[in-house]
Amino acid sequence: MTGYKGRLTYAKGTYVEFVVAPDQEVDFGDILVVEGKNGDRFYIRAHDFKVKSRWSGINGVNYLMSKLDENGQADQEELAFYLGGNHTVKIAMAEQLCYSDAAGSLFNPKTCPDFFCEVRGLDSDDSALLSELKGDLEFGLLKSGRGVISLPVGIYGAKSIPEHMGIFGTTGSGKSNLVKVLASSLLGNGAYGLLIFDVHNEYFQDLIKHPMAQERLSVYNVNPYSPHEMKLGVGFADIEPEDITACASFTEPQMDALYKLSSVWQDQWVSNVLQYDVADIADELAGCTGQKFQSRTLSKIKSVCWNLQQEFKMEPEGPSSVGSILADLRQGKVVLVELKNVSNVGEQALSTLLSRKILQHSAAMGLEEKDQAKPVLIVLEEAHRFLGKKEYTSNNTFAQLVSEARKFNVGLCVVDQQPRLLADKVLSQLNTLFILGLAAKGDRNKLEAMCRKDILQQRNEIKNLDCGEMIVATNYMRFAAPVKVHKLEDYLERWTQEAMPAVSGNAPL
Incomplete structure (x- = not known):
């Protein structure tokens, strides 16, 4: 991706065009740099292309057509002369994302670059842009066109968790892997609590492999089947x-x-x-x-x-696990509530009960206790069952979470295959969106309308996302970033190699 890519030929507002160098390739979604005057750097993203030739006008086309015989054929040497060489150019159309001054300060688009400025790929010198994308909860690498840049991308939990998240993608797009990678980042961080309602009991077998699982992973099950799980008890009260x-x-x-x-x-x-x-x-x-x-x-x-x-299996004087779950979350642990053997009725009741308890507990905290409490994120899969257009009501616990929980450092992460089924009031409150592959145009249009960042120019990119690729849009990032999500196995292996020496040496993570 690094190196010379072409020259700027047109700019208006945040829209720019540049001629692609003859020996270079530029793809949909490529993030590039325009070198401006006085050390300014304009960061742009290509979203469309066109090919122009000196013969593109109607007169030129008519002239070329006159060179064809009755079978539509032409002398190849003569055709190469007219169409090859410097007679044709590939022009990339792009949008300006942001720019940095000579001091390295990053700004939203305020001006545009000058004519014929050099266009190049990203490199390590673009630290102003790259540092903004890192975050403390890593989930992937920056994607640029067909390539992947070795730049970790993440979100800042303190900013993103209380302001709610949405993970959207069709079956097979990589939603479960993304949730597992985020959970792994939270396990390694220890600064945030995470509650996952594990409907299919698919998270435990992967997250237990994390080096910090023994300390920061709590698993509850109505019918425990391993020594790592605790009995999930619900009291009548x-x-x-x-x-x-x-x-x-x-x-x-x-x-x-x-x-x-x-x-x-x-x-x-x-x-x-x-x-x-x-x-x-x-x-x-x-x-x-x-x-x-x-x-x-x-x-x-x-x-x-x-x-x-x-x-x-409730009993009149039976023990309740609610208190221990709340304590685990406030200590920065990842809590899995396994629901594979629980019916839909029980799952919905338990999800509502625990989420309500978290909200009530957080709202009841004093100012000093609230300042010391760690933010908590609740992951809700197939969220349309609770927050759909018909299900959304003012007395719905999850509706209260969406509208009120940010005041109490509690966030909701809704996971769904069809965002168009969710109530508009819910989508409008999600300040961080993870957009994976979406097959239905209606789903893509709904997210385009509700996203806090302008993603209209990324339609071609979103439509062609492969498994494990996504667009991340959040309030504090200056643009919606394309990301290649880590494979969980690779991420755990890398985290283990990097973190275990510190753990064994009792050094802080």
Whole structure:
């Protein structure tokens, strides 16, 4: 990528054109440098191409056509004279990303380069641009066109986590690998908590290989099957009406009864609903509230509560894991909650319960405690089940997380194959987007409209992303960066080689 690429021939605002040198190749998405005057450097990205010739006009075309015989053939030597040599040029169309002055300070586009400035590839001297892309949570290398530059790219967790993230890509685009790489970065960092609802139990077998897994990885399972896992316990007092409504559909009278039960019996409401007959529950509510509820209304609530009791093997005085999960997260650990053997009803209830507890715990902190607490990120896969256009409501726990959690240093990372299914209010709150391969035009258009960075000129690039390639757009980066995501195995191997000497020598990471 380094070296001379061509000369600038046109500039207007942030749009530029340059002639590609005859012996050079420039691809869609290539990030290049225009050398300006007085040490200025303009960073540009190629997004389209055109070929021009002295024969491109209609008169020139007619003249060339006259050289063809009745079979459409021409003398090759004569054709080479007219079309070859310096008669044709390849012109690249590009957008200006940012520029740096002679002192190395980086700025958003404020001016444009001069005519016939040199265009070259990135090299190690472009430290102003490269340093902004590093971050403290690494996930890949900078991609430029068809090539990959040996420059680590990451995000700054303190900035990105509280402002929410979105990971979007079709099946096979590399979403799971990206989440695993991010989790590995968090394990190595130790400055942030991460909660993953592992629906398919696919993360444990990979993350346990991390050198810091013994210290910073906590795994909870309703049915533990290895010594590394802890029993996931849910207490009756942990459950609130929001957890019940997240996993089943209720009519308005059923919702009313649900909240009345919680108000009347407080922490014991689930235990009492399971213990008493429907007729006794109806009499108790009538006596306390003056309302008479039908048996089938209360039976629906009792049925859902019974299902959850069986799902989580809940007992009246059984232990709860909620406190230990909250403590793990605030200590900067990665917490996996394995849900492979849990039904969709149980999964939705548990996801809502733990997320709500994290939000409540964070909101209840004092100022001093809040300043010392580590940011926490919650990963929510197949997010449209909770935050879809129909599912999004003001009393939805995850809707509250999206709108309020940044005040309390809690962030949400939504993972989905079809971003167009998510509510617009959710997408508008995601300040960091990881855009992998998306097959549907509707999904790409939705992200173009909602992305905080202008990615319209990257349509060709996004449309042709291969597995493990993505576009990263975040608030503090000056442009949406193309990235080749690390393969988890390679990243863990490299991290082990670099970090283990420090760990064995008790040196700080």
